[in-house]
Amino acid sequence: MTRKRVAILISGRGSNMSALIEATRAPDYPAEIVGVLSNRAAAPGLATAASHGIATASLAQSKFPTRDMFEDVMTQTLESWDVDIVCLAGFMRILGADFVNNWAGRMINIHPSLLPLYKGLHTHERALADGATTHGCTVHFVTPGLDEGAAILQAEVPVLPSDTPDTLADRVLGQEHRIYPQALRLLASGQITSLV
Ligand code: GAR
Helix, strand or coil, rough: CEEEEEEEECCCCCCCCHHHHHHCCCCCCCCEEEEEEEEEEEEEEEHHHCCCCCCCECCCCHHCCCHHHHHHHHHHHHCCCCCCCCEECCCCCCCCHHHHHCCCCCCCEECCCCCCCCCCCCCCHHHHHHHCCCEEEEEEEEECCCCCCCCEEEEECCCCCCCCCCHHHHHHHHHHHHHHHHHHHHHHHHCCCCCC
């Protein structure tokens, strides 16, 4: 079995990144994590990745005159790792259309809502404010429209009357860690492909 070479893009904690790294330890897992790139040098996930012997890079968009230049260097970094698939895992920058289109069908994201509900930020607060009784997370292909690409897997959780944004986020995060490795397995094994 040839394993697909995967890079993970993060901005912070990296718990989804850790779930993906853990999944790739299974001998039959069809992907390996070859690099982790952060747009924040202080992202705790970078040290976690390094502790697993994974190549890391940090690139601050503010150091580049334009977003295109920042994304060109990201592409060069990913190419230097010979990446097949990119996983966004808490990467909190909106990516430009050229970068996204370059990775069409090969870049996926985890989002903390049942898309198409609650695109963008503060999903747990918004679900609670709406009085939603269910909430959840989605792994989807990345397309130029924010959080708009086709869903690969979703997981639903109940919203409890006692929930705060933090307790709801924790419940959703547990499901994120379960479905992200499953979705990457589907893509890396060729069991699912994007039509766009
Ligand atoms: C996760 O809940 C992820 O779904 C969310 O950020 C968190 C990152 O946590 N992503 C987004 O909101 C993307 N719009 P992690 O760094 O521990 O994986």
